[in-house]
Amino acid sequence: MPRKTTTRERLIGTAAELFWKQGYAQTGVNEIIQQAQATSGSFYHFFPTKEDLLLAVVDHVAEIFETEVFGPASEAAGNAVERLFAVLEHYRQRLLDSGFIFGSPMGSLAAEVSENHPLVHARLVEIQTTWTERVEELLTDARDQLPHDLDRGSLARFVVSTMEGAALQARVTHSLALFDASVAQLRDYFSLLESPERHVEPIPVQVRPRPRMQPQAADWRSW
Protein backbone atom coordinates (compact mmCIF):
# COMPACT_ATOMS: atom_id res chain seq x y z
CA MET A 1 0.00 0.00 0.00
CA PRO A 2 2.80 2.46 -0.72
CA ARG A 3 0.52 3.74 -3.48
CA LYS A 4 0.22 7.49 -3.50
CA THR A 5 -3.11 9.22 -2.96
CA THR A 6 -5.06 9.42 -6.15
CA THR A 7 -6.75 12.59 -7.32
CA ARG A 8 -10.10 10.95 -6.77
CA GLU A 9 -9.28 10.16 -3.16
CA ARG A 10 -8.05 13.66 -2.52
CA LEU A 11 -11.21 15.12 -3.97
CA ILE A 12 -13.42 12.95 -1.77
CA GLY A 13 -11.36 13.57 1.33
CA THR A 14 -11.25 17.33 1.08
CA ALA A 15 -14.89 17.49 0.00
CA ALA A 16 -15.84 15.51 3.09
CA GLU A 17 -14.02 17.93 5.34
CA LEU A 18 -15.48 20.99 3.65
CA PHE A 19 -18.99 19.57 3.72
CA TRP A 20 -18.72 18.92 7.46
CA LYS A 21 -17.30 22.32 8.14
CA GLN A 22 -19.45 24.50 5.90
CA GLY A 23 -22.24 22.33 4.64
CA TYR A 24 -22.85 21.01 1.17
CA ALA A 25 -24.50 23.99 -0.47
CA GLN A 26 -22.02 26.48 0.92
CA THR A 27 -19.10 24.57 -0.50
CA GLY A 28 -18.33 25.42 -4.09
CA VAL A 29 -16.88 22.94 -6.50
CA ASN A 30 -14.07 25.34 -7.24
CA GLU A 31 -13.15 25.48 -3.59
CA ILE A 32 -12.89 21.71 -3.43
CA ILE A 33 -10.84 21.57 -6.60
CA GLN A 34 -8.45 24.20 -5.38
CA GLN A 35 -7.94 22.70 -1.94
CA ALA A 36 -7.48 19.22 -3.33
CA GLN A 37 -4.98 20.57 -5.84
CA ALA A 38 -6.95 19.24 -8.75
CA THR A 39 -8.55 20.90 -11.73
CA SER A 40 -12.01 21.40 -13.04
CA GLY A 41 -11.44 18.95 -15.84
CA SER A 42 -10.39 16.08 -13.62
CA PHE A 43 -13.17 16.78 -11.20
CA TYR A 44 -15.86 16.36 -13.79
CA HIS A 45 -14.07 13.38 -15.15
CA PHE A 46 -14.66 11.53 -11.89
CA PHE A 47 -17.94 13.07 -10.85
CA PRO A 48 -20.41 14.02 -13.58
CA THR A 49 -22.22 16.23 -11.09
CA LYS A 50 -21.71 17.65 -7.64
CA GLU A 51 -24.33 15.30 -6.29
CA ASP A 52 -22.27 12.31 -7.41
CA LEU A 53 -19.45 13.61 -5.30
CA LEU A 54 -21.81 13.94 -2.39
CA LEU A 55 -22.77 10.29 -2.68
CA ALA A 56 -19.13 9.31 -2.72
CA VAL A 57 -18.53 11.44 0.36
CA VAL A 58 -21.40 9.79 2.21
CA ASP A 59 -19.95 6.37 1.47
CA HIS A 60 -16.59 7.64 2.58
CA VAL A 61 -18.00 8.71 5.91
CA ALA A 62 -19.72 5.37 6.37
CA GLU A 63 -16.37 3.75 5.76
CA ILE A 64 -14.69 5.92 8.37
CA PHE A 65 -17.27 4.90 10.92
CA GLU A 66 -16.67 1.30 10.02
CA THR A 67 -12.88 1.42 10.14
CA GLU A 68 -12.37 3.92 12.93
CA VAL A 69 -15.39 3.80 15.19
CA PHE A 70 -17.33 0.57 15.12
CA GLY A 71 -14.58 -1.68 13.81
CA PRO A 72 -11.88 -1.02 16.42
CA ALA A 73 -14.48 -0.99 19.18
CA SER A 74 -15.69 -4.46 18.35
CA GLU A 75 -12.17 -5.71 19.05
CA ALA A 76 -11.84 -3.77 22.26
CA ALA A 77 -11.17 -5.49 25.55
CA GLY A 78 -13.85 -6.17 28.10
CA ASN A 79 -17.40 -7.37 27.91
CA ALA A 80 -20.03 -6.32 25.40
CA VAL A 81 -21.12 -3.27 27.36
CA GLU A 82 -17.52 -2.12 27.47
CA ARG A 83 -17.28 -2.57 23.72
CA LEU A 84 -20.35 -0.40 23.31
CA PHE A 85 -18.73 2.38 25.28
CA ALA A 86 -15.58 1.87 23.26
CA VAL A 87 -17.64 2.92 20.24
CA LEU A 88 -18.45 6.16 21.98
CA GLU A 89 -14.84 6.62 22.98
CA HIS A 90 -13.72 6.26 19.38
CA TYR A 91 -16.37 8.69 18.24
CA ARG A 92 -15.10 11.10 20.84
CA GLN A 93 -11.58 10.72 19.55
CA ARG A 94 -12.64 11.50 15.98
CA LEU A 95 -14.46 14.55 17.27
CA LEU A 96 -11.35 15.74 19.03
CA ASP A 97 -8.91 14.97 16.22
CA SER A 98 -11.02 16.79 13.69
CA GLY A 99 -11.30 19.93 15.78
CA PHE A 100 -14.99 19.24 16.36
CA ILE A 101 -15.99 19.30 12.72
CA PHE A 102 -16.67 15.55 12.73
CA GLY A 103 -19.82 15.99 14.80
CA SER A 104 -22.80 14.06 13.62
CA PRO A 105 -21.56 14.23 10.02
CA MET A 106 -24.42 12.10 8.85
CA GLY A 107 -27.09 13.91 10.78
CA SER A 108 -26.13 17.37 9.69
CA LEU A 109 -25.73 16.36 6.08
CA ALA A 110 -29.07 14.65 6.23
CA ALA A 111 -30.71 17.70 7.67
CA GLU A 112 -29.37 19.91 4.91
CA VAL A 113 -29.77 17.59 2.02
CA SER A 114 -32.70 15.31 2.61
CA GLU A 115 -35.33 17.39 0.90
CA ASN A 116 -33.60 18.00 -2.41
CA HIS A 117 -31.59 14.83 -2.85
CA PRO A 118 -33.75 11.76 -2.32
CA LEU A 119 -31.00 9.36 -3.34
CA VAL A 120 -28.57 10.72 -0.79
CA HIS A 121 -31.26 10.82 1.82
CA ALA A 122 -32.10 7.17 1.30
CA ARG A 123 -28.47 6.22 1.65
CA LEU A 124 -28.15 8.20 4.88
CA VAL A 125 -31.19 6.54 6.41
CA GLU A 126 -29.76 3.20 5.43
CA ILE A 127 -26.46 3.93 7.13
CA GLN A 128 -28.16 5.13 10.27
CA THR A 129 -30.17 1.93 10.39
CA THR A 130 -26.97 -0.05 10.11
CA TRP A 131 -25.52 1.72 13.12
CA THR A 132 -28.59 1.01 15.18
CA GLU A 133 -28.35 -2.66 14.26
CA ARG A 134 -24.69 -2.70 15.19
CA VAL A 135 -25.53 -1.31 18.61
CA GLU A 136 -28.37 -3.77 19.01
CA GLU A 137 -25.99 -6.62 18.28
CA LEU A 138 -23.72 -5.43 21.05
CA LEU A 139 -26.68 -5.30 23.40
CA THR A 140 -27.59 -8.82 22.41
CA ASP A 141 -24.07 -9.94 23.20
CA ALA A 142 -24.51 -8.30 26.58
CA ARG A 143 -27.89 -9.83 27.25
CA ASP A 144 -26.68 -11.72 30.31
CA GLN A 145 -25.65 -8.49 32.01
CA LEU A 146 -28.94 -6.77 31.31
CA PRO A 147 -32.53 -7.27 32.46
CA HIS A 148 -34.06 -10.11 30.52
CA ASP A 149 -37.21 -8.11 29.78
CA LEU A 150 -35.23 -5.25 28.27
CA ASP A 151 -36.38 -3.89 24.91
CA ARG A 152 -33.02 -3.95 23.19
CA GLY A 153 -34.25 -2.30 20.01
CA SER A 154 -35.52 0.63 21.97
CA LEU A 155 -32.34 0.91 23.98
CA ALA A 156 -30.24 0.73 20.82
CA ARG A 157 -32.18 3.61 19.30
CA PHE A 158 -31.71 5.55 22.48
CA VAL A 159 -27.96 5.02 22.40
CA VAL A 160 -27.72 6.13 18.77
CA SER A 161 -29.88 9.19 19.35
CA THR A 162 -27.80 10.20 22.32
CA MET A 163 -24.58 9.59 20.44
CA GLU A 164 -25.67 11.75 17.53
CA GLY A 165 -27.19 14.46 19.68
CA ALA A 166 -24.13 14.68 21.87
CA ALA A 167 -21.81 14.80 18.87
CA LEU A 168 -23.86 17.51 17.24
CA GLN A 169 -23.76 19.61 20.36
CA ALA A 170 -20.07 19.04 20.87
CA ARG A 171 -19.63 20.43 17.40
CA VAL A 172 -21.84 23.42 17.99
CA THR A 173 -20.30 24.37 21.32
CA HIS A 174 -16.76 23.39 20.38
CA SER A 175 -16.57 21.57 23.67
CA LEU A 176 -16.76 18.01 24.86
CA ALA A 177 -18.59 18.93 28.06
CA LEU A 178 -21.99 17.92 26.75
CA PHE A 179 -20.66 14.84 25.06
CA ASP A 180 -18.90 13.64 28.17
CA ALA A 181 -21.87 14.40 30.37
CA SER A 182 -24.09 12.37 28.08
CA VAL A 183 -21.75 9.42 28.05
CA ALA A 184 -21.40 9.54 31.82
CA GLN A 185 -25.17 9.52 32.25
CA LEU A 186 -25.52 6.72 29.77
CA ARG A 187 -22.99 4.73 31.73
CA ASP A 188 -24.90 5.40 34.89
CA TYR A 189 -28.07 4.18 33.24
CA PHE A 190 -26.33 1.00 32.18
CA SER A 191 -24.91 0.45 35.63
CA LEU A 192 -28.42 0.73 37.05
CA LEU A 193 -29.70 -1.70 34.45
CA GLU A 194 -26.92 -4.08 35.35
CA SER A 195 -27.50 -3.85 39.09
CA PRO A 196 -28.53 -7.11 40.78
CA GLU A 197 -31.96 -6.09 41.98
CA ARG A 198 -32.86 -5.27 38.41
CA HIS A 199 -31.09 -8.10 36.72
CA VAL A 200 -33.40 -11.04 37.34
CA GLU A 201 -32.34 -14.32 35.81
CA PRO A 202 -34.87 -15.96 33.52
CA ILE A 203 -36.32 -17.87 36.44
CA PRO A 204 -40.09 -18.40 36.66
CA VAL A 205 -40.28 -16.57 39.95
CA GLN A 206 -39.71 -12.93 39.30
CA VAL A 207 -38.61 -10.51 41.95
CA ARG A 208 -40.77 -7.42 42.12
CA PRO A 209 -41.51 -7.07 38.38
CA ARG A 210 -41.35 -3.35 38.02
CA PRO A 211 -43.59 -2.26 35.17
CA ARG A 212 -41.43 -1.30 32.21
CA MET A 213 -42.05 1.61 29.92
CA GLN A 214 -44.16 0.08 27.18
CA PRO A 215 -47.44 0.07 29.08
CA GLN A 216 -47.37 3.65 30.18
CA ALA A 217 -46.00 4.72 26.82
CA ALA A 218 -49.39 4.11 25.30
CA ASP A 219 -50.02 7.74 24.53
CA TRP A 220 -46.65 8.07 22.86
CA ARG A 221 -47.90 6.42 19.72
CA SER A 222 -45.01 5.18 17.65
CA TRP A 223 -45.34 5.66 13.92
Add this chain to the structure above:
Amino acid sequence: MPRKTTTRERLIGTAAELFWKQGYAQTGVNEIIQQAQATSGSFYHFFPTKEDLLLAVVDHVAEIFETEVFGPASEAAGNAVERLFAVLEHYRQRLLDSGFIFGSPMGSLAAEVSENHPLVHARLVEIQTTWTERVEELLTDARDQLPHDLDRGSLARFVVSTMEGAALQARVTHSLALFDASVAQLRDYFSLLESPERHVEPIPVQVRPRPRMQPQAADWRSW
Protein backbone atom coordinates in the same frame (compact mmCIF):
# COMPACT_ATOMS: atom_id res chain seq x y z
CA MET B 1 -54.54 41.11 18.46
CA PRO B 2 -56.81 41.08 15.43
CA ARG B 3 -53.90 42.78 13.69
CA LYS B 4 -53.08 41.25 10.34
CA THR B 5 -49.73 39.64 9.65
CA THR B 6 -47.16 42.16 8.59
CA THR B 7 -44.86 41.63 5.65
CA ARG B 8 -41.97 41.35 8.01
CA GLU B 9 -43.61 38.58 9.97
CA ARG B 10 -44.51 36.69 6.83
CA LEU B 11 -40.94 36.91 5.61
CA ILE B 12 -39.56 35.56 8.86
CA GLY B 13 -42.13 32.80 9.10
CA THR B 14 -41.68 31.45 5.61
CA ALA B 15 -37.93 31.85 5.80
CA ALA B 16 -37.91 29.79 8.97
CA GLU B 17 -39.82 26.99 7.33
CA LEU B 18 -37.67 27.01 4.23
CA PHE B 19 -34.47 27.06 6.25
CA TRP B 20 -35.60 24.04 8.26
CA LYS B 21 -36.67 22.19 5.19
CA GLN B 22 -33.82 22.95 2.80
CA GLY B 23 -31.14 24.61 4.81
CA TYR B 24 -29.98 28.19 4.77
CA ALA B 25 -27.65 28.16 1.79
CA GLN B 26 -30.01 26.19 -0.40
CA THR B 27 -32.79 28.68 0.14
CA GLY B 28 -32.68 31.61 -2.24
CA VAL B 29 -33.87 35.04 -1.23
CA ASN B 30 -36.13 35.07 -4.26
CA GLU B 31 -37.77 31.87 -3.13
CA ILE B 32 -38.54 33.37 0.26
CA ILE B 33 -39.89 36.56 -1.27
CA GLN B 34 -42.11 34.67 -3.67
CA GLN B 35 -43.53 32.32 -1.08
CA ALA B 36 -44.15 35.11 1.41
CA GLN B 37 -45.87 37.14 -1.27
CA ALA B 38 -43.50 40.03 -0.80
CA THR B 39 -41.11 41.77 -3.13
CA SER B 40 -37.42 42.26 -3.38
CA GLY B 41 -37.69 45.87 -2.40
CA SER B 42 -39.54 45.28 0.83
CA PHE B 43 -37.29 42.39 1.70
CA TYR B 44 -34.16 44.51 1.61
CA HIS B 45 -35.98 47.26 3.38
CA PHE B 46 -36.36 45.06 6.45
CA PHE B 47 -33.22 42.98 6.14
CA PRO B 48 -30.14 44.68 4.71
CA THR B 49 -28.63 41.29 4.07
CA LYS B 50 -29.67 37.66 4.04
CA GLU B 51 -27.72 37.09 7.22
CA ASP B 52 -29.84 39.64 9.04
CA LEU B 53 -32.87 37.61 8.12
CA LEU B 54 -31.15 34.52 9.48
CA LEU B 55 -30.65 36.21 12.82
CA ALA B 56 -34.31 37.17 12.93
CA VAL B 57 -35.25 33.58 12.12
CA VAL B 58 -33.07 32.25 14.92
CA ASP B 59 -34.76 34.54 17.40
CA HIS B 60 -38.10 33.48 16.00
CA VAL B 61 -37.28 29.83 16.64
CA ALA B 62 -36.16 30.60 20.17
CA GLU B 63 -39.50 32.29 20.71
CA ILE B 64 -41.38 29.26 19.42
CA PHE B 65 -39.53 27.07 21.87
CA GLU B 66 -40.39 29.46 24.62
CA THR B 67 -44.08 29.81 23.82
CA GLU B 68 -44.81 26.32 22.53
CA VAL B 69 -42.36 23.94 24.14
CA PHE B 70 -40.90 25.13 27.42
CA GLY B 71 -43.58 27.59 28.37
CA PRO B 72 -46.65 25.35 28.24
CA ALA B 73 -44.71 22.51 29.82
CA SER B 74 -43.84 24.57 32.86
CA GLU B 75 -47.55 24.93 33.53
CA ALA B 76 -48.27 21.26 32.96
CA ALA B 77 -49.83 19.13 35.66
CA GLY B 78 -47.83 16.81 37.85
CA ASN B 79 -44.51 17.01 39.59
CA ALA B 80 -41.31 18.47 38.19
CA VAL B 81 -40.26 15.27 36.45
CA GLU B 82 -43.61 15.16 34.72
CA ARG B 83 -43.14 18.74 33.62
CA LEU B 84 -39.79 17.78 32.14
CA PHE B 85 -41.41 15.07 30.09
CA ALA B 86 -44.10 17.50 29.09
CA VAL B 87 -41.36 19.50 27.39
CA LEU B 88 -40.48 16.45 25.34
CA GLU B 89 -44.14 15.84 24.58
CA HIS B 90 -44.54 19.36 23.26
CA TYR B 91 -41.41 19.01 21.19
CA ARG B 92 -42.86 15.83 19.80
CA GLN B 93 -46.05 17.60 18.90
CA ARG B 94 -44.22 20.34 17.01
CA LEU B 95 -42.29 17.66 15.16
CA LEU B 96 -45.52 15.99 14.16
CA ASP B 97 -47.41 19.16 13.24
CA SER B 98 -44.61 20.36 11.02
CA GLY B 99 -44.36 17.11 9.12
CA PHE B 100 -40.97 16.40 10.73
CA ILE B 101 -39.44 19.60 9.44
CA PHE B 102 -39.12 20.99 12.94
CA GLY B 103 -36.42 18.54 13.97
CA SER B 104 -33.52 20.02 15.86
CA PRO B 105 -33.98 23.35 14.06
CA MET B 106 -31.23 24.91 16.10
CA GLY B 107 -28.81 22.06 15.80
CA SER B 108 -29.06 21.70 12.06
CA LEU B 109 -28.83 25.42 11.47
CA ALA B 110 -25.84 25.54 13.75
CA ALA B 111 -24.14 22.76 11.91
CA GLU B 112 -24.58 24.44 8.59
CA VAL B 113 -23.90 27.96 9.60
CA SER B 114 -21.46 28.03 12.48
CA GLU B 115 -18.29 28.30 10.47
CA ASN B 116 -19.21 31.24 8.27
CA HIS B 117 -21.48 33.28 10.53
CA PRO B 118 -19.91 33.81 13.94
CA LEU B 119 -22.68 36.10 15.11
CA VAL B 120 -25.39 33.58 14.40
CA HIS B 121 -23.29 30.84 15.89
CA ALA B 122 -22.86 32.74 19.13
CA ARG B 123 -26.58 33.28 19.37
CA LEU B 124 -27.29 29.61 18.78
CA VAL B 125 -24.89 28.53 21.49
CA GLU B 126 -26.51 31.01 23.84
CA ILE B 127 -29.97 29.62 23.16
CA GLN B 128 -28.81 26.09 23.65
CA THR B 129 -27.31 27.06 26.98
CA THR B 130 -30.61 28.57 28.01
CA TRP B 131 -32.41 25.31 27.31
CA THR B 132 -29.94 23.37 29.35
CA GLU B 133 -30.46 25.76 32.24
CA ARG B 134 -34.22 25.43 31.89
CA VAL B 135 -33.93 21.68 32.16
CA GLU B 136 -31.59 21.99 35.10
CA GLU B 137 -34.12 24.17 36.89
CA LEU B 138 -36.73 21.48 36.44
CA LEU B 139 -34.32 18.93 37.87
CA THR B 140 -33.69 21.18 40.82
CA ASP B 141 -37.43 21.40 41.41
CA ALA B 142 -37.48 17.63 41.33
CA ARG B 143 -34.56 17.20 43.67
CA ASP B 144 -36.59 15.43 46.31
CA GLN B 145 -37.51 12.69 43.90
CA LEU B 146 -33.94 12.15 42.74
CA PRO B 147 -30.78 10.87 44.39
CA HIS B 148 -29.25 13.59 46.51
CA ASP B 149 -25.80 12.99 45.05
CA LEU B 150 -27.01 13.41 41.49
CA ASP B 151 -25.03 15.68 39.19
CA ARG B 152 -27.93 17.71 37.88
CA GLY B 153 -25.88 19.71 35.40
CA SER B 154 -24.67 16.54 33.80
CA LEU B 155 -28.14 15.05 33.68
CA ALA B 156 -29.56 18.23 32.17
CA ARG B 157 -26.98 18.11 29.39
CA PHE B 158 -27.82 14.51 28.81
CA VAL B 159 -31.52 15.29 28.48
CA VAL B 160 -30.87 18.09 26.01
CA SER B 161 -28.48 15.98 23.94
CA THR B 162 -30.99 13.19 23.78
CA MET B 163 -33.80 15.56 22.93
CA GLU B 164 -31.84 17.10 20.07
CA GLY B 165 -30.47 13.83 18.80
CA ALA B 166 -33.87 12.19 18.85
CA ALA B 167 -35.49 15.13 17.07
CA LEU B 168 -32.78 15.16 14.43
CA GLN B 169 -33.25 11.51 13.75
CA ALA B 170 -37.00 11.78 13.69
CA ARG B 171 -36.54 14.33 11.00
CA VAL B 172 -34.11 12.27 8.99
CA THR B 173 -36.16 9.08 9.13
CA HIS B 174 -39.52 10.79 8.93
CA SER B 175 -40.63 8.65 11.81
CA LEU B 176 -41.16 9.07 15.52
CA ALA B 177 -39.94 5.58 16.30
CA LEU B 178 -36.50 6.73 17.39
CA PHE B 179 -37.85 9.72 19.23
CA ASP B 180 -40.35 7.67 21.17
CA ALA B 181 -37.84 4.98 21.94
CA SER B 182 -35.48 7.60 23.32
CA VAL B 183 -38.13 9.19 25.48
CA ALA B 184 -39.22 5.81 26.78
CA GLN B 185 -35.65 4.92 27.74
CA LEU B 186 -35.17 8.29 29.35
CA ARG B 187 -38.29 7.70 31.37
CA ASP B 188 -37.00 4.33 32.43
CA TYR B 189 -33.75 5.91 33.51
CA PHE B 190 -35.63 8.44 35.60
CA SER B 191 -37.80 5.77 37.15
CA LEU B 192 -34.65 3.91 38.18
CA LEU B 193 -33.20 7.10 39.62
CA GLU B 194 -36.41 7.68 41.53
CA SER B 195 -36.56 4.13 42.87
CA PRO B 196 -36.35 3.86 46.66
CA GLU B 197 -33.13 1.86 46.93
CA ARG B 198 -31.43 4.60 44.98
CA HIS B 199 -33.14 7.54 46.50
CA VAL B 200 -31.35 7.86 49.82
CA GLU B 201 -32.49 10.75 52.00
CA PRO B 202 -29.76 13.12 53.12
CA ILE B 203 -29.21 11.10 56.26
CA PRO B 204 -25.67 10.58 57.57
CA VAL B 205 -25.99 6.82 57.30
CA GLN B 206 -25.95 5.93 53.68
CA VAL B 207 -27.25 2.65 52.32
CA ARG B 208 -24.79 0.90 50.06
CA PRO B 209 -23.26 3.96 48.42
CA ARG B 210 -22.93 2.74 44.86
CA PRO B 211 -20.03 4.54 43.19
CA ARG B 212 -21.38 7.14 40.79
CA MET B 213 -19.95 7.95 37.41
CA GLN B 214 -17.63 10.79 38.18
CA PRO B 215 -14.78 8.69 39.59
CA GLN B 216 -14.57 6.23 36.75
CA ALA B 217 -15.07 8.98 34.23
CA ALA B 218 -11.57 10.21 34.95
CA ASP B 219 -10.27 9.34 31.52
CA TRP B 220 -13.16 11.15 29.86
CA ARG B 221 -11.54 14.48 30.35
CA SER B 222 -14.07 17.22 30.03
CA TRP B 223 -12.95 20.35 28.20
Add this chain to the structure above:
DNA sequence: GTCTATACCCTGATAGAC
Protein backbone atom coordinates in the same frame (compact mmCIF):
# COMPACT_ATOMS: atom_id res chain seq x y z
C1' DG C 1 -43.06 51.17 2.92
C1' DT C 2 -43.58 48.99 -1.38
C1' DC C 3 -42.75 48.21 -6.16
C1' DT C 4 -39.97 47.13 -10.79
C1' DA C 5 -36.00 46.59 -13.08
C1' DT C 6 -31.42 45.55 -13.20
C1' DA C 7 -26.34 45.24 -11.97
C1' DC C 8 -22.88 42.19 -10.97
C1' DC C 9 -20.73 38.11 -9.36
C1' DC C 10 -19.97 33.45 -8.45
C1' DT C 11 -21.87 28.95 -9.29
C1' DG C 12 -21.89 24.37 -11.47
C1' DA C 13 -20.97 22.55 -15.68
C1' DT C 14 -18.93 21.95 -20.70
C1' DA C 15 -15.69 21.77 -24.75
C1' DG C 16 -11.80 20.50 -26.72
C1' DA C 17 -6.59 20.58 -26.77
C1' DC C 18 -2.88 17.87 -24.82
Add this chain to the structure above:
DNA sequence: GTCTATCAGGGTATAGAC
Protein backbone atom coordinates in the same frame (compact mmCIF):
# COMPACT_ATOMS: atom_id res chain seq x y z
C1' DG D 1 -6.55 11.42 -17.27
C1' DT D 2 -5.50 16.16 -16.98
C1' DC D 3 -5.57 20.86 -18.34
C1' DT D 4 -7.43 25.87 -19.76
C1' DA D 5 -10.93 28.66 -21.22
C1' DT D 6 -15.45 29.68 -21.16
C1' DC D 7 -20.64 29.54 -20.78
C1' DA D 8 -25.30 30.02 -19.11
C1' DG D 9 -27.97 30.76 -15.00
C1' DG D 10 -29.16 31.88 -10.56
C1' DG D 11 -27.39 34.26 -6.52
C1' DT D 12 -27.49 38.53 -3.61
C1' DA D 13 -28.02 43.13 -3.53
C1' DT D 14 -29.14 48.02 -5.37
C1' DA D 15 -31.42 52.14 -7.62
C1' DG D 16 -34.95 54.92 -8.05
C1' DA D 17 -39.99 55.66 -9.07
C1' DC D 18 -44.32 55.55 -6.61
